[in-house]
Amino acid sequence: MGKLTRAFPFIRPYRDLTGVLSDHKLASLGDSYINFVYSLVLSNHTGKPSGSKVKGAALAEALREAGLRDFLPSRMTKHMLADAAEALIVYGWLHNCTTLQESVAILGKSQDLVEGLSKLLITVKNRITFP
Numbered sequence: 001m002g003k004l005t006r007a008f009p010f011i012r013p014y015r016d017l018t019g020v021l022s023d024h025k026l027a028s029l030g031d032s033y034i035n036f037v038y039s040l041v042l043s044n045h046t047g048k049p050s051g052s053k054v055k056g057a058a059l060a061e062a063l064r065e066a067g068l069r070d071f072l073p074s075r076m077t078k079h080m081l082a083d084a085a086e087a088l089i090v091y092g093w094l095h096n097c098t099t100l101q102e103s104v105a106i107l108g109k110s111q112d113l114v115e116g117l118s119k120l121l122i123t124v125k126n127r128i129t130f131p
Contacts, residue, residue, distance in 0.1 A: 010025075011026075013131070017071050017125065017130075018072065020088055021072055021087055021088055022084065022087075027082075027087040027090075028086075030085075030089050030091075031083075033090040034059070035051075035052070035053050038054050038107060041116075054113065057078055057082070058114050059082035060079075060082045062085055062118040063081050063084055063118075063121060066119075085121060088121060089117075089124060091124070092127065095128065097128055098123055098124055098127070
């Protein structure tokens with residue numbers, strides 16, 4: 001058992017990117033994580049603490065822009081695509097492919113939310129390794 005699975009026993013082993021993108025339970029954690037990241041970005045921009053949620057449509061569009069749609073089955077709703085994006089983003093953070101600070105920086109530097117999310121998804125995808 002690896003160090004990560006000892007610290008987070010809920011993490012399943014994945015053989016490929018499709019496995020990560022398809023994990024709906026991981027997406028639940030990813031939802032909280034990406035909302036936290038986005039809230040930090042907004043807090044930095046306004047100079048005061050803020051809390052906000054990322055809309056599923058933005059996540060679904062970012063997944064498509066990142067070129068990750070092809071890793072999923074056809075006939076998926078926007079909600080399912082958003083879940084896939086959330087799962088991948090939190091998987092990347094849990095596996096040290098990105099840090100919280102880097103995620104905030106990527107979203108904060110982007111012209112719009114979809115662009116930032118797409119860049120974050122691409123960053124994670126490019127850094128992931130599978131056994």
